[in-house]
Amino acid sequence: GQSLEQPSEVTAVEGAIVQINCTYQTSGFYGLSWYQQHDGGAPTFLSYNALDGLEETGRFSSFLSRSDSYGYLLLQELQMKDSASYFCAVLTGYSTLTFGKGTMLLVSP
Amino acid sequence: DTAVSQTPKYLVTQMGNDKSIKCEQNLGHDTMYWYKQDSKKFLKIMFSYNNKELIINETVPNRFSPKSPDKAHLNLHINSLELGDSAVYFCASSQTASSYEQYFGPGTRLTVT
Numbered sequence: 001g002q003s004l005e006q007p008s009e010v011t012a013v014e015g016a017i018v019q020i021n022c023t024y025q026t027s028g029f030y031g032l033s034w035y036q037q038h039d040g041g042a043p044t045f046l047s048y049n050a051l052d053g054l055e056e057t058g059r060f061s062s063f064l065s066r067s068d069s070y071g072y073l074l075l076q077e078l079q080m081k082d083s084a085s086y087f088c089a090v091l092t093g094y095s096t097l098t099f100g101k102g103t104m105l106l107v108s109p
Numbered sequence: 110d111t112a113v114s115q116t117p118k119y120l121v122t123q124m125g126n127d128k129s130i131k132c133e134q135n136l137g138h139d140t141m142y143w144y145k146q147d148s149k150k151f152l153k154i155m156f157s158y159n160n161k162e163l164i165i166n167e168t169v170p171n172r173f174s175p176k177s178p179d180k181a182h183l184n185l186h187i188n189s190l191e192l193g194d195s196a197v198y199f200c201a202s203s204q205t206a207s208s209y210e211q212y213f214g215p216g217t218r219l220t221v222t
Contacts, residue, residue, distance in 0.1 A: 030207075030209070031209050033209050033210070037150075041215070041216075042199060042213035042214060042215050042216055043152065043199070043211075043213045044213065045210045045211065045212070048209045048210065050209075085150060087152065091209050094164065094206055094207060095140055095142075095157040095159060095164050095165050095203075095206035095207070096154065096157070096165060097154065097209075097211060098154075099151070099152040099153070101149070101150070101151050102150045102151075102152075
């Protein structure tokens with residue numbers, strides 16, 4: 001079966017750095033994606049890693065270690081608007097994106 | 110212009126009824142999807158269509174029937190609605206079936222009473 005594990009909730013203060021981890025066990029692996037979803041909104045794509053290493057996009061970075069079946073999303077200079085749910089998702093095959101259960105990030109002043 | 114749109118945004122109906130949700134994308138993408146997000150926010154793929162052809166059909170009751178009249182549209186018809194069907198249904202699209210970036214519609218919140 002497919003399983004993706006990520007923490008259910010993370011809290012942090014404005015301006016801080018937070019890391020959301022994701023470990024996966026899947027029958028196929030093409031890459032790891034991250035999506036952000038605000039309450040009542042749609043998931044929106046943040047980043048994708050197909051190869052080991054760090055990808056940086058502004059305040060957000062994503063890391064992948066294929067040998068450890070592990071990745072993380074790093075959010076820097078946290079802002080109130082970053083309060084949302086963050087999902088890791090593995091591209092397991094043709095047209096198949098398997099999502100984790102999501103991590104709710106609460107950013108306080 | 111909205112990239113992926115869905116109608117209706119909210120749908121409240123009684124058990125046993127039949128309902129449809131419509132989805133359209135104006136991105137010129139080849140692949141479209143239906144996802145179900147339950148009350149615990151778990152997002153699960155239901156169906157995937159590539160150029161109007163069904164390519165993914167997860168373990169979903171036969172009461173759910175997708176239909177793609179053309180590659181810009183993907184509709185979802187649900188027969189004999191049950192309480193457990195209450196969820197948010199998201200349509201999504203991607204450039205190709207092997208694309209890792211999917212664009213989601215705003216969702217349809219279905220409540221079955």
